[in-house]
Amino acid sequence: MPEPMMHEPTDAKRSWRDSALAQLTLVRFREFLREPEAVFWTFAFPIILAIGLGVAFRNKPADVVVIGVVTGTPVGDSLAARLAKAPGLRVQNMDDSSAARGLRTGELALVATANASGGVEYHFDDTRPEGRSARALTDDALQRAAGRSDPVSVSERKVQEKGSRYIDFVVPGLLGMNIMGGGIWGLGFAIVEARRRNLLKRLVSTPMPRSHYLMSFLFSRFFFLIVEIVVVLGSTALLFGVPVRGSLLQLFVEQLMAALAFGGIGLLIASRAKTIEGVSGLMNLTMMPMWVLSGVFFSSSNFPKVAQPFIQALPLTATINALRATMLQGAGWSVVAPSIAIIAAWLVFSFTLALKLFRWR
Amino acid sequence: MSFNSSGPALRVTGLRKAYGDIVAVDGLDLTVNAGECFGLLGPNGAGKTTTIEICEGLTVPDAGVVEVLGRRWDKDERELRERLGIQLQETQLAEKLTVDETVNLFRSFYSRGRDVGEVIDVVQLGEKRKSRVGKLSGGQKQRLALACAIVGDPELLFLDEPTTGLDPQSRRQLWDLIVELRASGRSIVLTTHYMDEAEKLCDQVAIVDHGKVIALGSPRELIASLGAEHVVEFTAPDAPADALDVATLRALDGVTGAREHDGRWMLEVSELARAVPALLAELRNRGLALGELATHSATLEDVFVSLTGRQLRDA
Numbered sequence: 001m002p003e004p005m006m007h008e009p010t011d012a013k014r015s016w017r018d019s020a021l022a023q024l025t026l027v028r029f030r031e032f033l034r035e036p037e038a039v040f041w042t043f044a045f046p047i048i049l050a051i052g053l054g055v056a057f058r059n060k061p062a063d064v065v066v067i068g069v070v071t072g073t074p075v076g077d078s079l080a081a082r083l084a085k086a087p088g089l090r091v092q093n094m095d096d097s098s099a100a101r102g103l104r105t106g107e108l109a110l111v112a113t114a115n116a117s118g119g120v121e122y123h124f125d126d127t128r129p130e131g132r133s134a135r136a137l138t139d140d141a142l143q144r145a146a147g148r149s150d151p152v153s154v155s156e157r158k159v160q161e162k163g164s165r166y167i168d169f170v171v172p173g174l175l176g177m178n179i180m181g182g183g184i185w186g187l188g189f190a191i192v193e194a195r196r197r198n199l200l201k202r203l204v205s206t207p208m209p210r211s212h213y214l215m216s217f218l219f220s221r222f223f224f225l226i227v228e229i230v231v232v233l234g235s236t237a238l239l240f241g242v243p244v245r246g247s248l249l250q251l252f253v254e255q256l257m258a259a260l261a262f263g264g265i266g267l268l269i270a271s272r273a274k275t276i277e278g279v280s281g282l283m284n285l286t287m288m289p290m291w292v293l294s295g296v297f298f299s300s301s302n303f304p305k306v307a308q309p310f311i312q313a314l315p316l317t318a319t320i321n322a323l324r325a326t327m328l329q330g331a332g333w334s335v336v337a338p339s340i341a342i343i344a345a346w347l348v349f350s351f352t353l354a355l356k357l358f359r360w361r
Numbered sequence: 362m363s364f365n366s367s368g369p370a371l372r373v374t375g376l377r378k379a380y381g382d383i384v385a386v387d388g389l390d391l392t393v394n395a396g397e398c399f400g401l402l403g404p405n406g407a408g409k410t411t412t413i414e415i416c417e418g419l420t421v422p423d424a425g426v427v428e429v430l431g432r433r434w435d436k437d438e439r440e441l442r443e444r445l446g447i448q449l450q451e452t453q454l455a456e457k458l459t460v461d462e463t464v465n466l467f468r469s470f471y472s473r474g475r476d477v478g479e480v481i482d483v484v485q486l487g488e489k490r491k492s493r494v495g496k497l498s499g500g501q502k503q504r505l506a507l508a509c510a511i512v513g514d515p516e517l518l519f520l521d522e523p524t525t526g527l528d529p530q531s532r533r534q535l536w537d538l539i540v541e542l543r544a545s546g547r548s549i550v551l552t553t554h555y556m557d558e559a560e561k562l563c564d565q566v567a568i569v570d571h572g573k574v575i576a577l578g579s580p581r582e583l584i585a586s587l588g589a590e591h592v593v594e595f596t597a598p599d600a601p602a603d604a605l606d607v608a609t610l611r612a613l614d615g616v617t618g619a620r621e622h623d624g625r626w627m628l629e630v631s632e633l634a635r636a637v638p639a640l641l642a643e644l645r646n647r648g649l650a651l652g653e654l655a656t657h658s659a660t661l662e663d664v665f666v667s668l669t670g671r672q673l674r675d676a
Contacts, residue, residue: 023469027458034457197453205417205449206470206513207442361419 020208024216031190032220041185042228046178047235053297054167054240065134066090068099068111075114079142083112086141089134099123109134164328167240172323173296175232179255180290180316182224183262184269184283187217191270192279201361210360218263225259245330254326254336257343258319264350265315271357290316318342368431370395370517370548371416376425378411378572385411386422387572393565398539398549400563402556402661404671408572409552410450413521416550417447430517443471446515448506450522450552456495460486463494464508471513484508484538500531507538518542520551524558536561556661568665575668583664589617589629592663593636596625596652597644604649614639618667629659629667 016022032038069080071093083091094102102108103123109130115121120142124131194200203213229252236242244251269286273279293307294300294316303311311317322339325331371393378386386408393399401409414420416427418434418441427434432441454463464477481490484504489497497505503523510518523539524532539562543549553559559566560580568576568583576583584590593616597605610619610628615636618629630636633656644651666672 018465018469020469023466027455027462027466030462031455031457194455197455198449198451199454201419202447202449202452202454202509203470205419205442205445205447206467207439207472208470 021212021215021219024208024212025219028190028216028220029223032186032224042178042182042224043231046174046228046232050167050171050174050232050236051239053170054236064088064090065109065130065137066092066107067134067138068092068094068102068108070094070096070099070111070113073114075118079112079114079120082145083138083141086137086145088137089141110138112138165240167236168242168328169299169324170297171232171236171240171242172327173320175229175255175323176258176294176316176320177291177296178228178232179225179258179319180262180287182221182228183259183264184266184287186221186224187263187266188270188273188279188283189276190217191267192273192276195270195274195359195361196276198361204360214267214355217267218260221259221263222256225255229255242327244327246326246332250333250336251323251326254319254322254340254343257340257347258315258322261315261319261343261347261350264347264354268350268354268357271354272359290314293317295320313342315343315346318346368395369393369428370397370430371399371550372426372428373412373416374426376412376415376427377423378408378415378420379423385572386415389425389569389572389574391567391574393548393550395548396546397564398543398551398562400559400566401550401552401569402554402559402563402566402665403552403569404554404665407554407569409554409569410521411572412569413519413550413552414449417445417519418442443473443513444516446510446513446518446547448510448518448520448523450525452506454494454502454505454509456493458494459491460494460497460505460508461490463505464512467509468512474513475511477512480508480512483511483541485534498531500527500534503527503531503535504538507535511542515547517548517550520549522552522554524553524555532558556665560661566661568661568668570665570669576664580661583661584659587618587629587659587664587667589631589663590659591630591633591636591656592659593628593630593633593640593654593656594625595628595640595654597649598624598652600647600649604647609643610640613643616640620666620670622666622670622672627663627666629663630656 065088067083067089069083069091070076071080072095080091080093083089092102092108096113099108099111099113103111103125106128109128110122110124113121113123122135122138124135126132126135191200194203204210233242233244237244265286266283269282270279273282293303293311294314296316300311300317301308318339322336322343325336325339329335369392371391373389373391376386376389377384389408389412391399391412401412403409411420415422415425416429418429418438429441430444434441458466460481461477464481468474468477478490481487484507486501486504486508489501494502494505507520507523510520520539524535527535536558539549539551543562551562564579566578566580566583567574576586578586605621605626607619607621610616610626613628613636615630615632615634616628616639617631620627628636628640637654637656641651662672
């Protein structure tokens with residue numbers, strides 16, 4: 001069937017509000033706002049998540065490392081006495097077996113015992129950061145107590161800069177995740193639900209221009225995107241002082257592009273599915289790898305090198321990279337251009353394919 | 362309104378549609394005159410919905426020609442959509458919208474149409490304007506669907522099973538609305554598997570079975586084609602299986618046809634006053650006791666039974 005031509009109202013008295021596009025977009029707003037769960041997941045959830053993570057990973061005063069000393073022998077007892085006042089360490093005196101248990105369960109970062117030659121033996125897991133720092137602190141304390149003098153004089157200045165904390169790292173990730181969810185869930189569920197209810201078929205039995213139906217989704221996403229950005233960035237800036245160092249316009253363009261690309265992916269996922277169960281499976285299949293790989297909660301560079309080309313090509317990775325660079329490093333257009341190019345490629349690919357595959361009945 | 366009263370509202374010839382091995386429509390012809398209410402009557406699965414959706418331009422036929430208001434779907438879809446009103450079987454409109462918002466939405470699709478408030482009043486939902494669609498009863502939802510179908514002021518209205526699943530009172534309410542729409546000069550095509558609905562609403566009825574039109578005419582003509590104005594149903598519960606046969610019963614005074622279905626006999630009768638005494642006498646002669654005895658005026662249901670040997674509702 002040919003695509004209907006553009007809509008040309010002949011009735012002059014009717015206002016823009018009576019146009020198909022305006023009415024369809026209003027329907028999107030009404031359906032969204034009358035669904036309290038959707039409002040919660042879109043606006044409140046990212047803030048709650050940011051607060052939770054902000055509290056859990058707040059920058060505590062330099063952690064005290066807990067170590068165990070096996071006492072009961074003369075060497076052990078003198079070891080305990082020498083370490084008791086060491087800075088940055090909390091020393092627990094104990095017997096052999098409880099020391100072993102403490103080490104196993106991770107309550108102790110290190111256990112110090114006397115060795116056969118009258119020296120000290122450190123038991124610790126060198127793959128754990130606390131293990132390694134406990135080794136350094138304990139050894140330092142013992143050597144100093146034994147009279148070591150440091151040949152190089154050092155001075156310290158402590159810095160805790162906004163923009164390098166975990167909360168700063170995670171907010172762009174959450175923003176990206178939210179844009180992905182909004183696009184994919186927002187379009188996927190609504191379209192498949194309309195198809196399941198025979199509503200799509202009913203709509204195309206009218207003179208409604210089909211493109212207006214799809215555009216109404218993009219218009220409403222555009223509006224909600226602005227609200228999302230303001231709510232998430234505003235609240236995290238207020239609560240945690242998360243900075244936006246780059247240009248706001250650039251940040252907005254990145255998010256708009258991402259919202260359109262994920263809208264296209266949502267449209268693609270929903271293009272043929274007939275049941276909510278079917279489309280849910282497809283949406284999870286699409287989003288799950290990105291939740292894990294795209295660096296929402298930890299840097300995607302932690303994954304092996306061979307996987308990097310794939311990970312970097314994911315739309316969420318590109319989105320989060322661009323957002324982080326702009327917010328935290330104040331990077332300009334030239335820095336984020338490759339990320340924006342990846343997002344644009346997804347946008348074109350998903351819309352082209354979705355419009356080819358889309359089933360109206 | 363400029364109703365195209367010169368040609369037929371709908372002309373369908375040689376329509377064919379198969380889904381895999383299942384032939385849904387098998388060489389179907391129809392002509393619907395402008396201003397008439399035309400009914401496609403048949404059991405579930407007869408091909409009514411496929412036929413009407415092809416006419417609505419929603420399904421592409423394998424073969425055949427469809428002319429709607431003198432136009433073809435492949436050339437004039439845009440214009441046709443403006444001039445048609447369509448109610449699909451089982452459309453669930455968005456539950457979170459109100460009646461008002463829903464009709465407004467559908468009004469926005471048409472370049473010319475009726476006033477939204479007026480249409481809502483016509484379908485008697487004036488008091489429910491601000492109610493959510495999800496809170497409406499089945500009959501109210503069906504009337505809302507009708508409002509969405511007529512808000513573009515259509516010349517031709519397609520209604521697919523408009524009263525299926527409704528209680529008797531809601532059905533009667535919808536019937537009154539359809540009669541009014543018909544009186545205002547619109548052409549209407551409706552499908553139904555209720556013979557009383559077709560009898561009450563339609564000027565012309567096509568009885569459809571297995572994707573073909575097996576009888577066509579006004580309800581009165583179709584019933585008259587039985588050659589009998591009444592139907593007598595009876596049972597003879599104690600009778601041995603072969604105690605009665607069609608030939609014997611047909612030979613009775615005033616009886617024009619006879620058939621048996623699940624131990625229940627049905628006689629098509631031209632004159633009740635002669636046939637019933639003759640039947641009773643025959644049973645007495647054979648020493649058979651009468652179980653139930655009922656008579657009714659012949660209906661389209663009886664026409665369908667006479668043509669197919671099956672009941673509409675369990676066909």
